[in-house]
Amino acid sequence: MGRTPCCDKNNGLKKGPWTTEEDEKLIDYIQKHGYGNWRTLPKNADLQRCGKSCRLRWTNYLRPDIKRGRFSFEEEETIIQLHSVLGNKWSTIASRLPGRTDNEIKNYWNTHIRKRLLRMGINPVTHTPRLDLLDFSSILCSSLYGSSPSSLSTSSQINNFQTLLNMQQQPLVNPELLKLASSLFNTSSHHQQQQDYSNNQPCNPQTQNQVPLSHFVQFQDQIQQVPSTNSSVSSSFPNNHSHLFEPNVNTYPLNFTDHSSYNNQDSVPDIDWLENNGFGLSTFKEDYIPQLSSYNQYYGSDYNQNLMINQTSNQVLSTPSSSPTPMNSNSTCIIGSNTEDEKESYDSCNNRMKFEIPLHILDSNEFM
C-alpha cells in the first residue's frame, strides 16, 4: 500500500532541535485551536516543520501535563513490573504513569533499568535469570562424571538443573500483575495488543521468542533422543505459555516462591546456593538495586541483600573452583560492568548458549 511521506524532505522543512520560538508558536496555536490535524497544523501555525515533528514535540515535551525530572522509585517499580508483562509496549506502560511519555520511559529503560537488570543477572527482556551466566559444561560434567567435589548427588544436581530450567522458563511476574496486564490489554485501544491477547499469545510478545525456548530447543531435542523411561527432564520444558494469561493465582506455575527448590530456604536462590551448584556470578558495581515491594519473589529484598553482600566483598565469581574442567571462557560469561559492552556481552552470551551437548554425554545411564 503506497503511502505518502508525512513531509517532503526537500521542501525546506526544518529538522533537529526545536527553538524556543518554535515551541511558543506550537503552544500558542494548540492553545487556541487545539490539536487534531497534524499535517495541516505546521502551515496554520507558521512552523517550518512537518506535522509529525510537531506532534512529537507536543506529546513528548510541550504538553502541559508532562512531568519532568527524575523517575521516582514507584515509577521505576511500575515500569519494571509492567515491562515484565507487556514487553516494549511503551505507550501502554506510559498510560499507567501519568505525566510520563512513552519516549521518556523507553529512554529511561534503555539507559538505566535495562543495564541495572543486566548487572543483577536478570535478562531484561524475559525478566528471568540469565542462563548465559551459568556454566553448563561444568554442571553437566560434574553430574555425569561424578568428579565434582560437591557432595550433591547426581539426581539432586539434575533436580537443580531442572529447577534452573524452570526458572528460566517462568517469567518472574507477580500473578496480580498479570491481572493488571489483562485489564490493560482489555482496555487498551491499541489493536495490536488486542490481537495478541485474542490469539492467546504470551503476555509479553517478546518472551515467546526469547532465550528460554529458542535456545533450549536444541538441547531438548538432544535429551529427547536419549532412551529413557524417565521423562522428567524433557517434561521440564513447557512449550506452552498460555498459563501466563491464567487469572487464577493458584494455577500459577512453579516459580521462585517454590521454596522447596532451594533447600527449604524461604527466599530466592542466594549467592551461596548458586555458587554451590556451579553457577558463576560476577561483581556488581551498581550501588542501587531497586527494592520491588510486590516483586520480592525474585527482585526482592532477600535477593538484593545477597547481591549487596557480594558487592560489599567485591567478590568475583565465575567458573566455580569445584568445576572439574579448567575455566573455559567460552562457557562462562562475566557480567560486564562497562555499560556499552553490555549488549554485545549479552548477545554473545546468548550465542554461547547455542553450544551443542555431545550425545555421548547425554547418553549416559548416570544422567538418567
Added chain:
DNA sequence: AAAACTACCAACCGCGCGTGT
C-alpha cells in the same frame, strides 16, 4: 589542556493499522 570515551535523551525514521473514499 585536550583528546577520547561514555551517558543521556530529544528527535527522527520507517512501518503498521484504522478509517474514509
Added chain:
DNA sequence: GACACGCGCGGTTGGTAGTTT
C-alpha cells in the same frame, strides 16, 4: 478491493554534556 491519509508505535540516531585518560 484499492488507495490515500492520519496517526501512533517502537527502534534508532545524533548532538551534547559529563567523565576519564
